[in-house]
Amino acid sequence: MFAYILRRLLYTIPVIWGVVTVVFILMAVVPGDPARIMMGQRGDPETLERIRSDLGLDLPIHRQYLRFMQEIIKGDLGTSYRTNQEVSEALIERFPATFKLAFWAMIFASVTGVAAGMLSAVKQYSLFDYSAMFIAIAGVSAPVFWVGLILLFIFAYTLNIVPGVGYGDGQLIYLLLPVITLGVRPAALIARLTRSCMLEVLNQDYIRTARAKGLAEKTVIIKHAFKNALIPVVTIIGTQLSALLSGAVLTETIFAWPGIGRLAVEALVARDFPMIRGTVIFMALIFLVANLVVDLSYGFIDPRVRYS
């Protein structure tokens, strides 16, 4: 297993290199000069050249690339053109807020999604099943910004029972609405997937055998059916978590949440190349690590899975 993890970690190197290179090329070909944006609408050509030179943007593209790769190898993500802040420092500063939001959103999504999906499968074609699946379809279809605004208007501005926007001093109450907003869509996806996987498993012969043996229905559902239906569910939880960890731009914008998503968008608008590259590398790493964790978790869920 150790060899497997090591091999997977080694695979991340070419993937990161590929991502970094693609982003570098994209930034190089997309029009829009960061030095020009820094200067504002008006600027004299001489100062513009000095700024470009200070940023290394006057170098030939291959030298810019080599310089950039050398810095990456040294673990230096560079300095933001826009704010002069170290990119790694900016990411570290924003990550706790993003992590907190993503983590709790996935807890919310997993608990509600799995519970709703299981109950729907067990009580197939019941009122609960129809209601839960209707809500799930609505949850998948509803745009995040709409959900966020509706929740804010009801709970923060009409009922006045939760704070509206911001991070506060990190109190959990500030998390409530952003977590629900962000968690609704993954919850709906998980509910639908759990239901279909459970239905498939519940029709298997070994479930009939378990019931025939006289096992309690609870044991059949949880121990025999759910455990076998879990692999696709875990996969989707993993991919959703990694997507949320790399920043939830709309939720962060609506709730004025100081996370990585907003950082990335502001960097894109300002053509802040180092910050864009930093956030992309960070997101790629998150995806790779999350996928690795998901793959490793299969072994714990299904003993037939072996790592070699």
Next chain:
Amino acid sequence: MRRRNLWIIALLVSLAFLGLSSVGMAADSATYGGTLRWREINDPPKGDPAMATDTVSSRMILCIFDTLVENDPDGKGLIPGLAESWEGNEDGTIFTFHLRKGVRFQKEHMGQPTENKGRVVKAGDWKYSFERLVHVTSPRAYFLDMIKGYQDFVDGKATEWSGIKVIDDYTLQFELEYPFAPFVSVLAYNSFMAVPREDAEKWGKDFNFHPIGTGPFVLDKWEHDQKVVLKKNPDYWRQDAEGNSLPYLDYVEIMVIPDNTIAYQEFKKGNIDAFPDFPDEFYTEARSEFGELLQERPWVGTYYYGFNNSKPPFKDNKELRQAFNYAVNRELISELVIEGRYPAGKGVLPPGMPGYNPDLEGYSFDPVKAKALMAAAGYPNGIEVELQVNNNPRHRAVAEAIQAQLMDLGIKLNLKILDWGVHLDMCERAETQMFRMGWVVDYMDPDNFLYVLLHSDNHGAKGNYSFYENKEVDTLLAKARVETDWNKRMALYREAEQMIVEDAPWVFLFHYSTSLLAQDWVKNIHLPAMGDYYTALYNVWIAK
């Protein structure tokens, strides 16, 4: 007896009134303490005045730093800042500033003592602060390129900026390469602030996150993408009319709320005290709900569509350019798209700017004239033109409305919506046919509009994106720059503007407005002509 009673009653009534008014005065008198929560749309990218080019950074910087001279809030000239007085020589090449005594740098920053330990600001600090602009490659240093020795200092041929002279501790002198009449106005620009050497050198490039100046507030906390907390500077130099110390407020919190809808709800809930640059979508509602609390006034700025005057079809085709100007119904568009908030533009200079000509005729909506001019221009059946607009809901809406209006004259306007950076790139390379642009004052002088935006020396990135060129206009504008007689200068600018309007290098569309919605418990908050971010907070107080 009855008469005496009447006198007594009259006296009592008068006393009662006096008593009431003094209560009223007491209710209106300034009180110390409290926090003002000011909403901004994003985190300030820059805290270092030398590097800032955006309005959000400027909002914070103007709380922390001071300039030598300041713009009068109503745009009526300059008022003293850290310079008590100043004078220029006859030919406008030497300007001497007499500095205010006893002004101190901030002795505290983020709860820690500063390196400067709250020492007094002297002329040498100003020389350092101006030279630092070049050392850190300030995007605004070139505003001062008329000061003698600028180029040598930039090129590293000189160790100091020779045109900036410390005469004594409280006298600073600038010697210019050539006469430049608007020089003192330029010094009011918010990059040219006093910076303490010790702290600037201690923090290096991180001075951007550790700004320390002489202003009414010191930086207390900066939680990126959340809020900036500014705390009262107990050593601030300014006093109110009664000689009381300023500022009144204990804290200013710049709260970052990116979404306008949410920010407005937060305002209504009382979680925000001041909401600058109020959005169009809630304008009507806020106007009826909050009345005079929503302040709005003309902003010294102009919104226009530039023609590319260096390429066909607009090059050497004045009739075509004029036809476009006559074909646009500015008042209707302003009413329909931006709630009538932008007044129609007649020319280049906006209301409030010295030299503004209220009698300028400009172009009114006249489709018949427009049609005739189209025919005279060689396009009797219309024309197809690409209009490039930077991506912004308001700009897009205006462009779509104009597109619909021009269609009536057979003008097919193809919209090209681009990001700001790309938009600028293409405009400065003259790769557009028509483009949207706006200009808001840097310094209160017509030079900042007419010379920067329309002199042929400034083609491209320096400001003249329309690549307009008229030798006579160039001569007038160059002459105005060196003319020291105010009235003669204004006359030159008016003459130049008249010629520019006649040439129609732009579609002169609107003049901007600036706005600020503040809660009724926020007292003495006045929206200045220079824009909401210039709102002085040192004399604001909270009464609740």
